[in-house]
Amino acid sequence: MDVLETIEQMRFACQAAKQRGKRLGFVPTMGALHEGHLSLVRTAKGRCDVVAASIFVNPTQFGPNEDFAKYPRSFERDRELLEDEGVELLFAPSVEEMYPEGAVTFVTVEGVSERLCGKSRPGHFRGVTTVVSKLFHITQPDLAFFGQKDAAQVAIIRRMVRDLNLGVEIVACPIVREADGLAMSSRNAYLSPQQRRSALVLSRSLFQVKKLFEQGERCTAKLGASGRQVFVEEPSVRLDYFEIVNPETLEAVEQVNDPALVAVAAFVGGTRLIDNIMLGA
Numbered sequence: 001m002d003v004l005e006t007i008e009q010m011r012f013a014c015q016a017a018k019q020r021g022k023r024l025g026f027v028p029t030m031g032a033l034h035e036g037h038l039s040l041v042r043t044a045k046g047r048c049d050v051v052a053a054s055i056f057v058n059p060t061q062f063g064p065n066e067d068f069a070k071y072p073r074s075f076e077r078d079r080e081l082l083e084d085e086g087v088e089l090l091f092a093p094s095v096e097e098m099y100p101e102g103a104v105t106f107v108t109v110e111g112v113s114e115r116l117c118g119k120s121r122p123g124h125f126r127g128v129t130t131v132v133s134k135l136f137h138i139t140q141p142d143l144a145f146f147g148q149k150d151a152a153q154v155a156i157i158r159r160m161v162r163d164l165n166l167g168v169e170i171v172a173c174p175i176v177r178e179a180d181g182l183a184m185s186s187r188n189a190y191l192s193p194q195q196r197r198s199a200l201v202l203s204r205s206l207f208q209v210k211k212l213f214e215q216g217e218r219c220t221a222k223l224g225a226s227g228r229q230v231f232v233e234e235p236s237v238r239l240d241y242f243e244i245v246n247p248e249t250l251e252a253v254e255q256v257n258d259p260a261l262v263a264v265a266a267f268v269g270g271t272r273l274i275d276n277i278m279l280g281a
Contacts, residue, residue, distance in 0.1 A: 001083040003090045007098075007138050010091040014052060014139045017089070022049040026141035026168075028132060031055040032072035032186035033081050036176040040145040041085045043173050052089035052139055053082050059095055060106075061127030072189050091139070098134060107133045109156045109163070115250035116152040116263050117274065120240050128153055129160050136161075136168055143169045147176075149183050151261055151276045155248055175275070177203065183275045190271040198236050199268045205230035205242065206277040209262050213279045218256045220244040223279075227262065240265035240272065247278065256280055 004010045017024055025048030027040045044051045055078055062068035075092065082090055106126050112118075113125035136144065146154050154172045161170055176184045181203035182196070191199060205227040212226050224244055231239045245252055247261040259281040265274045 017050045024141045025051045026144045027053040030057045033078045034184045036184040053087045054091040058131040106130045149175045201234040202275040238267040
């Protein structure tokens, strides 16, 4: 595996692969890798000739009081994991490399970026779409792979790709869960054993809604109320939002007549976790 630290090096390596007629897959990450990330790599390996990945903790998607400074970083371990999975190109730039001094250009997907996590974390998705668009321009992949756990991010990146006519196919891969149902997340490392148990309320609330849906309930007010009620039983966890939305626009829906996204965010201690589930898909 080649580890490349400059944009010029990464661009050249990706161009060389494509000039050889290779189908290039790309897995962008912020490191602190877990089985969810590795499942993206495996899917990419199954669909592409060459797989590239990136490790970059992107400062522009963190708010002033968020966890950028303490976000888990484990580069050597991550590098070994990616190499073991057969990644051929790893892009690991510095902040200065990705954001030259005086950079003032951002990519914003209007409207949809203000929903779900965008409502709670103003400017977060502007940082995400800016860095992802930069990574796409650098790597020029045929396919890019993202986890369904970040469903709002997937919807926003799909819209950006469509609106800007970027020649990349976005592939969303299923959420990978621990045996007890907790969605895998790099931020799970912040949790104490007690908080880890409390965090199960997120997936439990989603499974409750899915059960009610499978019993025939289609009213989102009733479905949402049943999910929020689960949080009442876990007072140590502070609910940020629990919403049922259109998976493409992230707008709230009143009835689940088409596939719908049930999305939740909550604070377990000082750690903000997200999870979601699809209904009718």
